[in-house]
Amino acid sequence: MSNTYLDQFPAEAKVVRAAFYSSFFALAIGGLFGIVQTLHRTDVYRFMDSADYYTVLTAHGVLLAITFTIFFLVGVFTWAVTTSLDRGVENLRFTWAWYGLMVIGTAMAAIPIFAGFTDSIDMSASVLFTFYAPLQGHPLFYLGLVLFVVGTWLAGVDWFRSWRAWKAEHPDERIPLPTFMVLTTTIMWYIATLGVAAAILLFLLPWSLGLIESVNPLLTRTLFWFFGHPVVYFWLMPTYMMWYVMLPKFSGGKLFSDPLARVVFVLFLILSVPTGIHHQYLDPGIAEGFKFIAMTNTMFLLLPSLLTAFTVVASMEHGARQRGGTGYFGWLKALPWRDPVFTGMALAGLMFAAAGFSGMVNAGMNINYLVHNTFWVVGHFHLTVGTAVALTFMAVTYWFLPQITGKALWSRPVALVQVVLWFVGMTFMSNAMHRAGLLGVPRRTAEPQYEGVTFEAAVGSVGELNAQIALGGVILTISLVLFFANVIATGFNGRSDELPSNGYADALSGPEDAPLVLDNLKLWTAIAIVLVIFAYTFPLLSIVQRGGLFGPEVITFPVSLESLAPIAAALEYGGLATVDGVASAVTGALEPGRIAIAEVVR
């Protein structure tokens, strides 16, 4: 008789399963669009109009960065809270309600995006994942996003309710580590989503409904990045949770330090939000001083990431030494490399270390100028969300699937090949993207091939980089196909009685070693809010003072095929001032722009 999560919490296991399957559905469509873009951009195979590229790009971004990741993490968090508190959710109907709201929100946002493919429906939202004004989507897109976010808020309420009920019965106990991680992440998410909620509800939605004439593009952009940077920690913190509480177990050891893990999550709660302006280093209208403060906060974020590198590697080493590993590097051989769950997560961590470097380049104001809006940035986030997060989620799925279905995994060898292929494919694709960015190849561009402009490579050539990107994309697609084959075939397996038990890793240094103050969530929330006020009050006031709450006069661009010609004309004749942020998205005019800036400076 097995003791899986399904045996312990049959009703909750169904919710987690629904969340995971929703997440995989988004991954399948988003992944398909990934290969379409890769082949189109590199000019290896083009079968659609380049104008449709932006619809594909929007669907790819929204479905993968929002839908895939967040559906998966609400499943993981529900598992973590119920397992570590050893109690079911307080009200199952409430749990299904927030899940349902997230599904409805996703569908509402997806309809206008997909309607962008056809002219027969007068609806579109090809505004990319960032939905910068003056690009305007259909109101349904914004409403869908709002409902989705409200669904995640209610999910947070659910987890807090469980914790309060547990606390009433266990007044003197420390919060179990997985629940602690869920709660700190949720508080961070509440603070972060205030930005996007304000951007949509106060400005973008009324504007797309025609209730207000215009918006201040810089204000809505700034509010977007208020949310847009911490959202990456909303993906990363569940990934870190898996590295802290599951990876040591798969390595055959224990978590090195529970107190360190708590410190890391507290630091992320405090530092994630007051950093968003580092995505706007090139935005005119925000003073350099404010950008410098954002950079300083960002650099502090390296601290919890490097603490994580130490704790996670030390936990893996503990496992390796318990399995008989020796030496300075020899212990690496004692790790269970044939286990797809372990190998996938370890390779994801390795890629994250590489992403740490390119992230430091992005974070530094001066060198950011050289890679901003180039393909480098795309290479960077395919290492972070595209590998550290996505590969960890896929790898850990191989452990979760038996837990939530009660069925043995269809094939471990296929799973192992899948995670290794993802790593190899991303090595090709991401490395080439970084290098292409250094040459000035722009991002968000269907056809980065220009007459009169050549990208000169010091090593290799643009053709070679494109070949690597296309090859990487193909390998990643094969990896995805293998993943879905395993998920679907597992669903067709019969129930098994010989599955591993539900659980997570013990700690070498447990919560009894952690200072009590770490569990004082009110204190950390207050500090987080104060830091946000420090970092954002003056920039926001200054933006509103200069550009007005609803903006200076801007020309609205509803995104459709007909609007592309006027946008191009506006860019050509109107200069870049009013549509600065859109410039690269629409015409890829970045490189000539950079050359022009260099000329002016000279």
Next chain:
Amino acid sequence: MSQSIDESTQTTEIGHDEYDPVGTLALIGLYFLILVALWIFVYFVEFLGNDPTVVTGSALLLAGVGHR
């Protein structure tokens, strides 16, 4: 309700006080050296290979003004 590790492959039990993560030190040290090497590489790729940026350009400008 955590669960103990997979006992089947474990050969020894290493407790909190006996465990000295020297391998972690070696690995993180290696990562640090790679980072330093990459930073030096960035200097050659970006600052020697390209025209002045807004930042370096204005610094040069200021230096020029100061000199005059």
